Amino acid sequence: MKNLMEHMGIEPERLHFSWISSAESTKFVDVATKVTEAAKSLENKEKKFAKTKPKVA
Amino acid sequence: MKVIKIDKTDWAAGLEKLRESYALIGPVKEKFYHTFKTLEPGREPDMDYSNSRISPKFVIYPQSEVILKCSMDANDPDYKIFKEPEKEYKSKAVVGIRPCDADSFPLVRRNFDTEDYKDPYWLRAYETTTLVGLACNNPCPTCFCTSAGSGPYSDESLDLLLVDNGDHYLAKVLTEKGQSLVSAAGWNDDAGDDATEAIEKKKADAESRIQSRVNTENLAGQSLLDLYEADTIWEKEAFACINCGTCTYVCPTCWCFDVQDEIHGNQGYRIRNWDSCMYPLFTMHASGHNPRGTKLDRLRQRFMHKLKYYVDKYENGIQCTGCGRCVRMCPVNIDIRRICNMMNSYDPESCTCEVTAS
Amino acid sequence: MNSYTDKIKEISKRLLKEDKVDMVVGYRKGSVPLMHQPYIAQNEAEVDAFVWDSSCGLNLANYITDRTERIGILATGCNSRNIAVHLVEGKIKREQLYIIGIPCKAMVDRHKLAAMADGDITSVEEDEEKGTITIKGENFSETVNKADVLQENCSLCMHRNPVIYDELAAEEVPEQSTDEIDPYARVKEIEAMDPDEKWNHFDDLLSDCIRCYACRNACPLCYCPLCFVDESNPQWVGKSMDATDVRTFHFLRAYHCAGRCTDCGACVRACPVGINVRDFTKKLEKDCLELFGWEAGLSAEQRPPLDTYSPKDPEDFIK
Numbered sequence: 001m002k003n004l005m006e007h008m009g010i011e012p013e014r015l016h017f018s019w020i021s022s023a024e025s026t027k028f029v030d031v032a033t034k035v036t037e038a039a040k041s042l043e044n045k046e047k048k049f050a051k052t053k054p055k056v057a
Numbered sequence: 058m059k060v061i062k063i064d065k066t067d068w069a070a071g072l073e074k075l076r077e078s079y080a081l082i083g084p085v086k087e088k089f090y091h092t093f094k095t096l097e098p099g100r101e102p103d104m105d106y107s108n109s110r111i112s113p114k115f116v117i118y119p120q121s122e123v124i125l126k127c128s129m130d131a132n133d134p135d136y137k138i139f140k141e142p143e144k145e146y147k148s149k150a151v152v153g154i155r156p157c158d159a160d161s162f163p164l165v166r167r168n169f170d171t172e173d174y175k176d177p178y179w180l181r182a183y184e185t186t187t188l189v190g191l192a193c194n195n196p197c198p199t200c201f202c203t204s205a206g207s208g209p210y211s212d213e214s215l216d217l218l219l220v221d222n223g224d225h226y227l228a229k230v231l232t233e234k235g236q237s238l239v240s241a242a243g244w245n246d247d248a249g250d251d252a253t254e255a256i257e258k259k260k261a262d263a264e265s266r267i268q269s270r271v272n273t274e275n276l277a278g279q280s281l282l283d284l285y286e287a288d289t290i291w292e293k294e295a296f297a298c299i300n301c302g303t304c305t306y307v308c309p310t311c312w313c314f315d316v317q318d319e320i321h322g323n324q325g326y327r328i329r330n331w332d333s334c335m336y337p338l339f340t341m342h343a344s345g346h347n348p349r350g351t352k353l354d355r356l357r358q359r360f361m362h363k364l365k366y367y368v369d370k371y372e373n374g375i376q377c378t379g380c381g382r383c384v385r386m387c388p389v390n391i392d393i394r395r396i397c398n399m400m401n402s403y404d405p406e407s408c409t410c411e412v413t414a415s
Numbered sequence: 416m417n418s419y420t421d422k423i424k425e426i427s428k429r430l431l432k433e434d435k436v437d438m439v440v441g442y443r444k445g446s447v448p449l450m451h452q453p454y455i456a457q458n459e460a461e462v463d464a465f466v467w468d469s470s471c472g473l474n475l476a477n478y479i480t481d482r483t484e485r486i487g488i489l490a491t492g493c494n495s496r497n498i499a500v501h502l503v504e505g506k507i508k509r510e511q512l513y514i515i516g517i518p519c520k521a522m523v524d525r526h527k528l529a530a531m532a533d534g535d536i537t538s539v540e541e542d543e544e545k546g547t548i549t550i551k552g553e554n555f556s557e558t559v560n561k562a563d564v565l566q567e568n569c570s571l572c573m574h575r576n577p578v579i580y581d582e583l584a585a586e587e588v589p590e591q592s593t594d595e596i597d598p599y600a601r602v603k604e605i606e607a608m609d610p611d612e613k614w615n616h617f618d619d620l621l622s623d624c625i626r627c628y629a630c631r632n633a634c635p636l637c638y639c640p641l642c643f644v645d646e647s648n649p650q651w652v653g654k655s656m657d658a659t660d661v662r663t664f665h666f667l668r669a670y671h672c673a674g675r676c677t678d679c680g681a682c683v684r685a686c687p688v689g690i691n692v693r694d695f696t697k698k699l700e701k702d703c704l705e706l707f708g709w710e711a712g713l714s715a716e717q718r719p720p721l722d723t724y725s726p727k728d729p730e731d732f733i734k
Contacts, residue, residue, distance in 0.1 A: 050659070110688060195553070293454070299629065300632055303627045317654050389685075
């Protein structure tokens with residue numbers, strides 16, 4: 001999944017997979033922060049796979 | 058009707074003048090085949106093409122078109138009230154459309170413009186479009202327009218017909234729209250007395266080069282139910298069919314659509330998309346029952362509609378102009394010529410038909 | 416491959432005569448060049464319509480899904496692999512099938528030849544000894560090496576001989592090897608691009624898509640009773656020509672084929688506008704090979720990697 005997403009041009013920073021137990025609150029915070037930061041680092045990039053209005057006639 | 062002469066040296070300049078009052082659309086080669094595109098300034102239509110893969114019906118009837126819009130903002134007094142979107146219908150000219158494709162518009166109009174219902178989107182687009190046809194001197198081997206109510210020089214549905222005559226075009230001005238267009242382009246050289254004759258000669262030559270045909274003379278007289286039940290025709294053809302939408306989407310005369318709602322942000326859109334009778338969802342009922350549940354049902358529907366129901370309802374020939382696109386594009390070679398000839402020759406007594414190799 | 420036709424007819428007639436099968440699935444000659452039609456022969460007379468040459472590039476495994484009859488079927492390497500996939504996935508039973516194996520000499524690319532021709536192609540001739548294809552039209556005649564006009568998937572094929580069959584219609588053909596060609600060269604080219612270039616590549620690739628679903632419907636893997644793009648409750652994908660929706664369809668369809676796709680090329684062959692949708696599926700094929708050592712359809716017993724769990728499955732993408 002991740003490979004194909006990246007293959008067609010989704011930045012690796014946008015897609016994260018983690019295994020977090022319900023007991024690992026600190027890991028959750030840590031991952032959420034890192035994910036947010038990674039995605040934010042792409043702020044200037046064009047959004048992909050986002051539909052804002054239909055491109056129709 | 059008058060005939061004018063357009064020197065090819067005046068062609069590009071005329072087109073540039075036209076851009077002041079028309080959006081120009083014409084055939085261009087992109088990737089490896091021709092398609093109709095809006096021609097940006099400086100870009101000329103490629104008048105040396107045979108035909109486009111996708112028919113130019115989308116110029117008037119886009120594959121996806123917003124027909125209504127509404128506000129999805131709960132504070133807006135017009136919340137969820139659908140309204141027609143503001144849309145500019147600028148004058149357009151399709152330059153280089155083939156006569157068979159132009160002949161599809163009056164045919165489709167029988168569906169979109171009736172006494173009871175008038176489709177405003179289709180009609181507005183149609184009325185603001187000028188069709189500048191390009192006569193076919195080199196028909197494709199799959200063309201059968203002459204037996205499908207059209208022809209390589211058919212001018213009934215055009216505003217202007219261009220005939221390539223070496224270093225110039227002979228242009229038959231057929232309607233007022235056509236006259237306005239040639240005036241706007243500044244093309245007004247009289248073609249002389251023998252122009253009509255020259256066109257007729259080329260026309261006869263082109264028509265004689267159409268090699269394939271369909272036989273339609275018995276279709277109206279055939280019993281609808283007999284044809285419907287003619288498994289000899291349907292079973293073998295349906296086996297190969299993969300039920301994709303290629304035939305219907307490349308066809309200039311297929312008019313069916315589906316309506317979908319989409320919401321983006323605070324805007325709701327009602328969108329009309331082409332649909333295809335080949336798709337199982339086309340007839341799916343809300344109950345889950347599908348009256349055309351098998352691919353045989355769907356394949357039969359397409360051909361019965363074009364070659365029988367339409368024939369009976371409008372008494373104006375078949376719902377096909379013989380462009381041959383479905384014949385060329387079908388991934389599994391389902392050939393409307395073969396099926397039409399089978400339907401035309403079907404004998405319900407013996408349950409047989411003539412199978413011609415088209 | 417024309418020489419195969421007689422042998423195919425002979426076997427098919429025998430099977431029908433001896434009542435080993437109820438029908439044989441093959442091709443009959445199409446009404447336009449390069450396009451043959453999948454066809455069922457249910458009696459010996461109908462077998463005479465059969466043809467076999469370099470334009471039989473669809474996948475006949477697509478035509479046997481969920482059928483109940485006893486079926487004879489022609490199967491090239493990739494077609495036989497898709498039959499194996501069907502067997503694993505329970506779409507047909509082995510005992511229903513009599514597989515006539517066709518050692519495949521590769522198919523020609525109809526889009527490539529059409530682009531090459533100076534006008535409409537009216538006839539195609541193949542010289543098997545010289546390995547050439549001659550296309551003719553009204554004002555042209557051009558002879559090319561068949562090897563230069565193959566469907567891309569055929570030129571990269573490593574399994575030309577059927578992997579599962581009851582009888583072969585000809586002697587096996589030599590297989591290509593990865594020493595001579597790199598089947599993933601194109602995938603690697605895309606992999607080397609940066610994300611925006613990749614994105615634009617696929618945007619351009621899909622820009623002509625008309626959503627006719629010919630790629631999906633020509634694919635033997637796409638047998639879902641209701642495809643996710645057709646589902647309306649919930650509706651996963653918009654149905655307009657919006658580029659996001661078009662891409663969602665292609666991306667997810669490809670993903671559903673991961674570990675099952677045999678790169679038969681039927682999708683590309685069927686596409687009316689010649690989109691190389693294999694740019695999606697070939698990447699998945701490469702991943703399956705690298706991550707799981709898996710090639711689809713080589714076994715009629717083993718389930719595909721995305722359908723099973725093994726403790727050895729790679730998991731380094733999970734952080």
